[in-house]
Amino acid sequence: MYIEIKQLHSIFAYLPLALLIVAIVFNAYSWLSQKSFTKTNKLTSLLGMVSVHTQFVIGLILYFISPLGVSNLSGDAMKDAQSRLYVLEHPFMMIIALALITIGYYKANRATDDTSKYKKIVVFFSIGLILMLTRIPWSAWF
DSSP: OHHHHHHHHHHHTHHHHHHHHHHHHHHHHHHHTTOOOOHHHHHHHHHHHHHHHHHHHHHHHHHHHSTTTGGGOSHHHHHSHHHHIIIIIHHHHHHHHHHHHHHHHHHHHHOSSHHHHHHHHHHHHHHHHHHHHHTSOHHHHO
């Protein structure tokens, strides 16, 4: 079961990254073009946020069943860069990114003018994406 969830987490990771990029680019383009905020803008943002939440749930399951996850949490793991990445840095950074993306989505929904909606989505989603990209274990992907 561990191998299957690990593969699912690795394969599914491309979808949230792609959907976040689409949401950022589409909303930035609409913002710069001074278009009104439409259902499509909201849908692209929602799909980006939901895919990140789904990936987080898969990762959370993996964190508890993986030998590199919570069972590896020790002082020795903190001394090894790769173990520290899997045990602490990757999960912690993904939680922060998830929180920022979620906050950006909900702040955009509560904003009253279109410019504010675009700004919140573009800024919060971009920061979340950058944080995610900094702590992806790239060596495991390639």
